Amino acid sequence: MLTAGIDMGTQRVKVVILKDNQILSRNQNFSGFEPTKAAEQAFEEALQNAKLSREDIQHVTATGAGVEMAPFSDSTVSMMGADARAGAYFFSSARTVIDVGAEEARAVRFDEKGIMLDFVVNARCAAGAGTFIEAMARALEVELDDMGSLSLKAERASPINASCVIFAESDVVSLIHREEPKPEIARAIFDAMAERVSSMVYRLGINQDITLVGGVAKDVGFIASLKRRLGMEILIPEEPLFAGAVGAALIAAKRAGRRQ
Amino acid sequence: MEKKKEKVDYWRWLEYHSVMPGRDWKKADVITAGVDVGSVGSKAVIMADGEIYSWSVMRTGSNSSDSAKKVMDWAMEGTGLELKDFNYIVGTGYGRVNVPMANRAITEIACHAKGANYIWGTSVRTVLDVGGQDVKAIRCDENGKVVSFLMNDKCAAGTGRGMEVIADLLKIPIEEVGKVSLSVTEEPKPVSSTCVVFAKTEAVGLLRKGWSKEKVLAAYMRAMSIRMSELVEKVGCERDFVITGGQSKNIGIVRRVENILGMKSLPVPNLKETGRDPIAAGAIGAALFAKALYEKSLKR
Numbered sequence: 166m167l168t169a170g171i172d173m174g175t176q177r178v179k180v181v182i183l184k185d186n187q188i189l190s191r192n193q194n195f196s197g198f199e200p201t202k203a204a205e206q207a208f209e210e211a212l213q214n215a216k217l218s219r220e221d222i223q224h225v226t227a228t229g230a231g232v233e234m235a236p237f238s239d240s241t242v243s244m245m246g247a248d249a250r251a252g253a254y255f256f257s258s259a260r261t262v263i264d265v266g267a268e269e270a271r272a273v274r275f276d277e278k279g280i281m282l283d284f285v286v287n288a289r290c291a292a293g294a295g296t297f298i299e300a301m302a303r304a305l306e307v308e309l310d311d312m313g314s315l316s317l318k319a320e321r322a323s324p325i326n327a328s329c330v331i332f333a334e335s336d337v338v339s340l341i342h343r344e345e346p347k348p349e350i351a352r353a354i355f356d357a358m359a360e361r362v363s364s365m366v367y368r369l370g371i372n373q374d375i376t377l378v379g380g381v382a383k384d385v386g387f388i389a390s391l392k393r394r395l396g397m398e399i400l401i402p403e404e405p406l407f408a409g410a411v412g413a414a415l416i417a418a419k420r421a422g423r424r425q
Numbered sequence: 426m427e428k429k430k431e432k433v434d435y436w437r438w439l440e441y442h443s444v445m446p447g448r449d450w451k452k453a454d455v456i457t458a459g460v461d462v463g464s465v466g467s468k469a470v471i472m473a474d475g476e477i478y479s480w481s482v483m484r485t486g487s488n489s490s491d492s493a494k495k496v497m498d499w500a501m502e503g504t505g506l507e508l509k510d511f512n513y514i515v516g517t518g519y520g521r522v523n524v525p526m527a528n529r530a531i532t533e534i535a536c537h538a539k540g541a542n543y544i545w546g547t548s549v550r551t552v553l554d555v556g557g558q559d560v561k562a563i564r565c566d567e568n569g570k571v572v573s574f575l576m577n578d579k580c581a582a583g584t585g586r587g588m589e590v591i592a593d594l595l596k597i598p599i600e601e602v603g604k605v606s607l608s609v610t611e612e613p614k615p616v617s618s619t620c621v622v623f624a625k626t627e628a629v630g631l632l633r634k635g636w637s638k639e640k641v642l643a644a645y646m647r648a649m650s651i652r653m654s655e656l657v658e659k660v661g662c663e664r665d666f667v668i669t670g671g672q673s674k675n676i677g678i679v680r681r682v683e684n685i686l687g688m689k690s691l692p693v694p695n696l697k698e699t700g701r702d703p704i705a706a707g708a709i710g711a712a713l714f715a716k717a718l719y720e721k722s723l724k725r
Contacts, residue, residue, distance in 0.1 A: 175626075198633070268623065268626075289618065289619075289620060289623075290580065290620050291620050291621075291622035291623055296622055300622070326558075328579040328580065329579060329580045329581050329621075330581075330621075330622045331581035331586055331587060331590060331621045331622065332464075332558055332581055332586070335464075335465075335558075335586065338487065339487035339488075342487040342488075343487070343488075
């Protein structure tokens with residue numbers, strides 16, 4: 166059975182095609198000004214890579230902050246529901262999934278079947294999401310992808326007002342003037358983010374194993390800070406960016422199966 | 426030749442200094458000063474026998490003690506005053522521990538309440554101070570003494586810094602945002618997120634949808650005002666109500682906050698005649714504390 170998941174993120178759209186619950190193809194694109202077009206294009210490419218056509222897909226489930234802009238779908242699922250399903254799929258021992266995206270962070274608790282039990286979301290403050298790292302990379306004049314490895318060089322974190330992206334931006338400017346080492350500034354950013362994210366996990370109650378997904382799950386600096394803050398191991402799947410799309414595609418399979 | 430494109434800093438607000446005409450510090454018994462080093466603006470007020478003699482308002486640089494020196498020098502400029510002429514100086518604000526010429530540091534909360542009491546008189550009970558990086562709602566008594574306060578210094582939403590970011594984004598000079606925001610025929614719904622980063626994204630989206638700059642600005646300022654008003658309501662808003670700090674000059678914020686709270690704020694006194702500048706309320710309070718502390722030290 167062939168199914169697909171489309172995750173309409175604020176920054177990127179992600180597409181995953183599953184064959185009998187195995188990942189056959191995945192693709193992503195920047196959401197840009199026209200997320201619908203971006204998703205359609207990503208979907209077509211994913212189909213081509215798998216040598217499939219649209220008609221071969223039995224059920225498409227969409228998710229994400231911009232779910233209403235999905236080009237097409239047979240059904241939709243909440244971001245939390247998709248995360249829970251993906252968390253259980255990636256690691257059978259996992260009971261909590263943390264998803265840190267561009268503008269939002271979530272912690273979701275789920276059972277062994279990947280059914281969501283409870284969740285906490287931060288969507289009100291940019292200091293708890295990927296946008297923070299981007300803004301700080303700009304302020305520090307380093308590449309976004311280098312922020313993580315840069316922060317790992319630091320033994321300590323700079324004293325910086327990292328509770329707010331806007332304040333941190335002005336603080337970073339003065340710290341650079343004072344020739345504060347950039348690695349320590351970078352570490353302060355990741356530590357502050359980890360503080361916010363871990364507080365969501367604590368609010369849910371610790372339920373191990375914990376898995377980290379979303380675009381930020383690829384950042385070695387954030388991973389190190391979060392591990393330090395939580396004081397436990399964190400499981401990270403191979404392609405954490407696609408977790409939402411994988412979860413949606415798994416749910417699509419379940420829904421398609423039910424209809425047969 | 427290629428024409429160099431000039432970058433305009435729309436967020437840049439006016440710096441100014443002023444010496445009160447007809448006053449002579451040489452005739453005064455006690456000369457004091459208050460230096461308020463805020464996160465975005467630095468203010469210095471010089472008082473002769475407890476009356477405002479001169480004051481200055483400028484941007485805070487990357488170094489607090491340099492900013493303190495600069496703003497103090499500017500307040501003294503053209504007056505013949507030197508630091509040795511001062512009986513007592515009090516530092517306040519975010520960088521108050523880095524005011525090198527100060528005899529003492531006092532929190533800006535106490536200074537703002539004291540300053541508001543001086544600017545508007547003993548009837549002031551509630552002060553909303555909107556600074557560069559924090560918003561404070563202060564309740565005070567008839568002596569300008571703090572009764573209680575609430576503060577948001579964790580987030581740029583509803584602060585002067587947030588306003589600067591939006592002015593820059595919309596390319597509207599910061600000195601004009603208030604007036605421009607009031608030019609809308611109908612007040613739009615506030616932007617949904619108070620986070621400045623998200624509001625920025627939302628503003629771009631609204632512009633793309635065809636909203637005018639004025640309308641987007643009004644929607645943002647509405648959200649800012651709601652946030653400020655919530656803080657005032659939490660601390661309890663009692664008459665008379667006043668607004669201090671940089672945003673006291675922003676008519677778009679002042680009108681909206683008044684509208685949400687259902688209470689007028691006392692009007693700003695004539696600056697030229699009185700020198701009672703609400704932006705310098707903290708520095709005014711500090712200079713008054715300096716006078717009291719000096720007089721106390723004499724009695725000892």
